[in-house]
Amino acid sequence: MTSTSVSSALAPYGWDDAWAEQFTLYDSEGLLPGRVVRVDRGQCDVVTADGVIRADTAFVTPHDPMRVVCTGDWVAVDPEGGNPRYVRAYLPRRTAFVRSTSSKRSEGQILAANVDHAIVAVSLAVELDLGRVERFLALAWESGAQPVVVLTKADLVPDPVTLSHLVQDVETSAPGVPVLTVSALDGEGLDVLTAVLGTGTSVLLGQSGAGKSTLANALKGEDVMTVQAARDVDGKGRHTTTTRNLLALPGGGVLIDTPGLRGVGLYDAETGVGQVFSEIEELAERCRFHDCAHEAEPGCAVLDAVDTGELPARRLDSYRKLKRENQWIVAKTDARVRSEIRKDWKRKHAEGRAAMEAKRKGWR
DSSP states (O other): OOHHHHHHHHGGGTOOHHHHHHHHHHHTTTOEEEEEEEEETTEEEEEETTEEEEEEOGGGOOSOGGGSOOTTOEEEEOOTTOSSEEEEEEOOOSOEEEEESOTTOOOEEEEEESOSEEEEEEETTSOOOHHHHHHHHHHHHHHTSEEEEEEEOGGGOOOHHHHHHHHHHHHHHSTTOOEEEOOTTTOTTHHHHHHHHTSSEEEEEOOTTSOHHHHHHHHHTSOOSOOOOOOTTTOOOOOOOOSOEEEEOTTSSEEEEOOOOSOOBOOSOHHHHHHHTHHHHHHHTTSSSTTOOSSSOTTOHHHHHHHHTSSOHHHHHHHHHHHHHHHHHHHTTOHHHHHHHHHHHHHHHHHHHHHHHHHHHHHO
16 A cells, blocks of 8 residues: 555544654554554554554553553554554654553553643533642643633533633633533534644543533534433433543544543643643742742742732642642652652741740740
8 A cells, every 4th residue: 555545544543744754664564554543451443544453552561551552642553464463663652641540659641642632521510620620731731732621511501691600710720721612412612612623633531421422422423432421419420431532523633532530640740730820830930039839938929919819719729739749749759859848848847846936935
């Protein structure tokens, strides 16, 4: 098969000249290019110019969970005739959406590779959890993709004033991020979202019950994902999607649907956290001390902004929480960071003791 026909067949899945150039290394070995559309129990479905094939990942399954084959990877697979056929290598990733595997461990888990847009789906059927939105966005920015927040089930908020307030709350928590309202039920907002997704690869993220699979079906124009209703008692969803699936959209672009995420741990996302809380980072530049912790220091521009109402106290609390969590994750694998944390703790402990001693002397 000629390179032109390969490019034509794979273009709907994101193949371009840059990927083709990187693959020349494997052309001489007779391997075929393809994109991973699904991974399941050591095997994966790969879309190639010959169609979708099943391939074993045994040769590309290292001990490092960050290097295993993932949905969205471009890979080199055996030509027809192998039984089974194997994935022999994958091309270097342009971007990767990563979370920590557990709150008690420091390993990362790749949820999707080579994505251009990270679509954070948030259901309007339940009370907004802005802290969780900020957490998703921190990982999205860190991945290298452009985040987009999609407020789903907008048909459940018929009052335009209420809907406007909800959008404004999310926009305050997502500086620099488009916030769209969508209803897969009546099609509201789908045209705008389709335009956003029309180029590149997008990954669809969110909790169970956020309406991701329903949204994926609406964007695809057919029922490709199984859908279950959220529980009436608490509005939480059931895990209907169990694998990450890559879909070529009829209007252009590629969508990776993911299972609902109950836990979203940060993974070395310092840059992402800074981007989500960009207004706090800008205020911090005006603090009297360059290492201000924004807790009780004199001349703290961040605390002054909270006092005047310019900065919501909830935003500062969320910022502190995510900074601490990210620092803890990094410290698990970085001795220098662990040392800095210990020094900082000792300094604060000494300051606390000194303050208590000064108080005690003042009581005499």
